[in-house]
Amino acid sequence: MELRAFFQGIGDVPLWWRLAWADMNQIYRRSLIGIFWISISFLMFVGVKIFIFGAISQMDMTYYSLWVVIGYAVWNFINASVVDACNVFIGSRSWILGTNMSLGTFVAQSIMRHIISLFFVAIICIVAVFFYSWEQSLVTFTVLLGLVFLIINSMWVHIVLGALCARHRDVMHLVQAVMHVMFFLTPILYIPKQLGPKAAVLNYNPFTHYLAIVREPVVNGIIPQLSWTVVICITIVGWFAAIYTLKYKTRNIAFWI
Amino acid sequence: MSTKMTKDQLSKELRSAKSKATRASNKLLKVVQEKEKLQKVVSEKETKLKTMGAQLHATRKKVKASSGDSAQARKIRENNERKLQASRKRASMVEKDLALKNTRLTQIVDYYYRHPMQAIFKHWMLALLVATRRWLPLPERWKLRISRRMTAMALRLGYNPNYKSGSEVLHFVQNMNDDIDFEFFASEDPVISIIVPVYNEITQTVACLRTISQQFIGVDYEVILADDASPDPFYTILQKIPGLKYHRNPENLGFLNNCNENAKHARGDYIVFLNNDTLVNSGWLETLYNTFIDHDNVGIAGSKLVFPDGRLQEAGGIIWEDASGWNWGREQNPDHPRYNFVRDVDYISGASLMITKDLWDEIGGFNTELVKAYYEDTDICFKVRSMGKRVVYQPASSVIHIEGLSSGTDVTSGAKKYQAVNKEIFQRIWADDLKKHLPNAQTPEIASDRTAKGHILYIDAVTPEPDKDSGSVDAFYSMKILSMLGYRVHFVPGSNFAHWGEATHDLERMGIECIYAPFYTSMNALLEERGDTFKYVVLARAESCEHYLATIRKKCPSAQIIYNTVDLHFLRMTREAELSKKAEDKKAAEKMKVHELDYIAKSKKVIVISQHERELLSKEYGVSSRKIHTIPLIRDESERIGGYEGRQDIAFIGGYRHPPNVVAVKWLIEEIWPVVSKKLPDAKLRICGSHMPKEFYGYASESVIIDGFIPDLEQYLSGIKLTIAPLTYGAGLKGKVASSIGAGVPCVGTDIAFEGMADKGLKNIKFEASTPKEFAKLCAELYSDANKWEKASVSGVDYHNDNYAYHNVAALFEKLLK
Structure with missing residues (x-):
């Protein structure tokens, strides 16, 4: 019952699409550059990082730049997904209490916002790829599959964290704190090789693998098998958790928020 | 060791503070020097004034001496008289100019004294803005914004914003010529005549005209530029715009007469008055024009005015019983549902006002009893209403208005002083009508929609899309009829509170307020704000009753609840259960029956779609037949296309x-x-x-x-x-x-x-x-x-x-x- 209602909400595309777009409009309302601020802020951050860290690490600039641009773009999506997931039901409090809308609508609305952001960041990535005239092959197209997996994972994260944070408000702060740390524990600004033997530690960080399935095909032209295995396993486990949450926990959400 | 360190640090800081102070004092010194210079100028001009006075005296003497002489002498006398007048005028002008300069100077010196650091910072900012505007290839709209910001800053810092050096003037003229990269289609038979009254502000006028030229509209229009003898030498640039009808008055007539005079050149069926200190947004003209097509009996229609920073300036005006005006929605969010439906208003600002040519001719233009400017728009709106026509605000048509650019905002000086004078004249003319208006500033919400017979809250599950299903068509026309009857309908899409794009706009165009997120995300938010204003609440479908009936009974105590059944759900479900023969279907139908009958009992009136249902309810379920109203499908008047052949x-x-x-x-x-x-x-x-x-x-x-x-x-x-x-x-x-x-x-x-x-x-x-x-x-x-x-x-x-x-x-x- 709860499951069906949830997926009906996901299926109501015109509704969440309109809500997500209205959100974006509200965020960038009255600004001159509007939604392109996403691209600009991304560009600024990446530019400075490449300038400073590139100089320190004495790496091949082309390789390092692409590494940072794509890594940070994916990280942006993951970070926004995880952090916003905590707030997905709490933020829609008045809707959940006031209307009969499906929870799926709010999840889809939140993810759609991140996809829109990702789109504007991806513009920069594509320009970067062509700018550095990086050689691309058929392997590169597995990136698209990687993105699909990111979105599928983002969904279960929203369901699980959304419900968890609604019940236990500390989790939200915990997640935020952890995500700050994870930024440095994930190979975004540095390349694992630079860590030497310690690089193996990175493999225990799941975010490394989420980054790898999108970044490796573009930067190194390979399909990272270990990463894919890890991602698929986490996806399956995550979705079990999500279905459990949907089935047994979501009916309480209205009381928690 | 540490003390030494701190000493070192302290001395370092001291040094830097000292150097900052010297810089600031240098700046101050400069300003003081400038003040001295200006004072010198002042004294020079004063002596000039004195000599002028002496000249005046001498001329007077001469006139006296020559009086009573021959014809030639009379001629000389007249000549002298004229000269005398001119010099008097010049003298008074110099005097005024001096006084102004003096006050500005004190203000500036004061500013430097009080906030030296801020002043220095602003200097840098100004320099940065100047560089940005000059060197970056920005779009014209942005450059205009930067210019405006610069003007304000420069005034604060004591620059003369209108001052241009020789090379700058050349650059300016060159730029202006390059700026004219647009033209108007010179129509022989225009439907709309847009009149833009102009007095100086040539750059702004060009920017305004450019935005007009970008309008897309299905009918022809002409643009008449009414130049009120602008002293600005660059006015000639305006003559070069292809297709523009340029008229220059031989002398300055003032805003009001300028409009009246140049409206004589209009050939269209509609006249639009547009201030030159505006930039029109896309769809401005078409939506304004469509207001006359879509609505009956419209005499005047006007646009939504928005400040350059994106806040709302005015969504139609209110006039109180003491004749003072109120800009409804000033400084609010222009996207708020409250300001986004077509509505009858007390007046429309003359910044963007459309009127039918016939009406304009019948009235004879703006009232010339009023002086120069202000209240002419209010007066014409009152006149139009007294002739039985409507004055309508159209939010879909929006205009960026740089209020006060042309005349400032001080009521005691400049053209703005006519506001006070004209208010009195206006109050005298419309004393009887003003008695019907509300007392000043007490209930702006009610005053903003004074003419509505009452407010109706209409709740349905989703926003109707008449091209999608038949239920939507009924909902759409129900609301249309209610607004036609003179009520203000407020529509709530109860299941999602979403803005449904064009479908929502369609309702707003009809004069229905649509409630949507993020401004309202629950019924409580709306009802707490204005639950007591509703005279009727229509709940369409059982779902709406299920969610909101209890809340509404509690929060809208004075409202009559009307339950629109759309179709009796339980009847349909019972038939479905008979066909499927499933026990759970039957149970669901029974449950629905209980609910629906409960909703009917709790409502004051019930709408059913057919006589059959009415009889069923009154005979089988004992609902009073006086309570039930049969309203069938509602459709547009239809016409048959083609006959038997070809089908x-x-x-x-x-x-x-x-x-x-x-x-x-x-x-x-x-x-x-x-x-x-x-x-x-x-x-x-x-x-x-x-x-x-x-x-x-x-x-x-x-x-x-x-x-x-x-x-x-x-x-x-x-x-x-x-x-x-x-x-x-x-x-x-x-x-x-x-x-x-x-x-x-x-x-x-x-x-x-x-x-x-x-x-x-x-x-x-x-x-x-x-x-x-x-x-x-x-x-x-x-x-x-x-x-x-x-x-x-x-x-x-x-x-x-x-x-x-x-x-x-x-x-x-x-x-x-x-």
Whole structure:
């Protein structure tokens, strides 16, 4: 019952699409550059990082730049997904209490916002790829599959964290704190090789693998098998958790928020 | 060690502070020097003034001496007199100029004294802005904004914003010539005449004209530039704009007379007055023009005015009983639902005002009793209303207005001083009308919608999309009729509070306020804000009652609750259960019955769609028949396109979210169509409608075509010969049958399909069948016999117009609200 209602909400595309777009409009309302601020802020951050860290690490600039641009773009999506997931039901409090809308609508609305952001960041990535005239092959197209997996994972994260944070408000702060740390524990600004033997530690960080399935095909032209295995396993486990949450926990959400 | 460190640090800081202080004092010194310089200028001008006075004296003496002499002497005297006048004028001007300079200077020195650091910072910012504007290839709109910001900053810092060095002037002229990269289409026979009164501000005027040239509109328009003898030497640039009708007054007439004088050149049926300190947004002209087309009896229409920083300046004006004005919504969010529906207002600002030419000629233009400027727009709005026409605010048309650019905002000086003078004159002229207005600033919410008979809250599950399903058409026209009757309808899409794009805009264009997120995300938010203002609350469908009936009874104590059943859900569900024979369906139907009867009991009035349902409710369930009102389908007046010839095929129309339609299609395909097809081998069956299940596409064959969703049903039906409606259950009146009959396409259907239709003229249009054989027989008769078809078709259109055209249904609503 709860499951069906949830997926009906996901299926109501015109509704969440309109809500997500209205959100974006509200965020960038009255600004001159509007939604392109996403691209600009991304560009600024990446530019400075490449300038400073590139100089320190004495790496091949082309390789390092692409590494940072794509890594940070994916990280942006993951970070926004995880952090916003905590707030997905709490933020829609008045809707959940006031209307009969499906929870799926709010999840889809939140993810759609991140996809829109990702789109504007991806513009920069594509320009970067062509700018550095990086050689691309058929392997590169597995990136698209990687993105699909990111979105599928983002969904279960929203369901699980959304419900968890609604019940236990500390989790939200915990997640935020952890995500700050994870930024440095994930190979975004540095390349694992630079860590030497310690690089193996990175493999225990799941975010490394989420980054790898999108970044490796573009930067190194390979399909990272270990990463894919890890991602698929986490996806399956995550979705079990999500279905459990949907089935047994979501009916309480209205009381928690 | 540490003390030494701190000492070092301290001395370092001291040094840097000292250097900062010296820099600031240097700056100050400069300013003081400048002040001295200016004081010198002041004293110089004073001496000049004195010499002028002496000259004056001498001239006077001369005049005296020459008086009473010959004709030549008189001539000299007159000449001198004129010279005298001129020098007097010049003297007073110099005096004023000096006084102004003096006060500004004190202000500036004061500013430097008080905030030296800020002043220095602002200098840098200004330099940065100057560089940005000059060197970056920014769009013109942005450059304009930067210029405006610079002007304000420069004034604060004591620069003369109008001062230009020689090279800068050259650069400016060059730029202006390059700027004119647009033109107007010189129409011989324009429908709209846009009049832009201009006094200086040439750059701004060019920017304004450019935005006008970018408007897309289906009718021709002309732009008349009414130059009120601008002293600015660059006015000649305006003459170079191709297609622009440029008129320059020989002398300065003031805003009011300038408009009146130049409106004589207008050739269109409509006149638009647009201030030159505006930039119009896309759709500005078209939506303004459409206001006259879509609404009855409009005399004046006006736009939404927005400040350059994006805040709302005015969404139609309010006039209080003491004749003072109020900009409704000033400094609020222009996207708020409250400011986004068409509404009658007290006045429309002259910054962007459209009036019909006939009315303008009849009135004779802006009232010349008023002086120069201000209140002329208010006065003309009052006059138009007194002639029985409407003054309407159109939010879809929006204009960025840089208020006060041309005349400042100080009421005691400049052109703005006429505001106070004209207010008195206005109050005298309209004393009687003003008595009907509300006292100053007490209830702006009520004053903003003074003319509405009352407020109606209309709650439905989702925003109606009339092109998608028949229920939407009814909801749409119900609200249209309610607003036609003079009420203000506030629509809530209760299941999602979403802004539904064009569908929401359509309602707003009709004068209905739509409630949506992020401004309102729950019914509580709305009802707490203004629950007590509603006279009626209409709840459409049982779902709305389920969610909101209790809240509304609590929070809108003075409102009458009207429950619009749309169709009685329990009736439909019972029939469905009879067919499916499932116990759970029956239980659900029973439950729904209890709920619906409860909602009916708790409402003051109930709307049902057919006489059949009314009788059922009053006879079987003991609902008082005075409480129940039958309001059938509501449709536009219809007209038949084309006759028997050129039409072919038989169609099934329906929205497939409604389960009876899905069942009907199955029966049609599996049992009825094979029999019909045998009798009519040439005819094809077409299945269309929204939200079609995927399995339908499997039905396609040589004689069955799956058309899917049809955006323009009217057009579609004009090529169809017959429709078929083999419905086995479902309650209420069937939209598809009504649409088909209204379009002059006869319909063959079951008894259920024709259930609930009005009795008047029903026998001419009801082709009833219950078995596949009967369907085949009737279809074949109508399909092949031109005379029979023609008769059925014509009586169908008549039936539709008599019973369902919304002009006729309006009377039923009037009865409901009595």
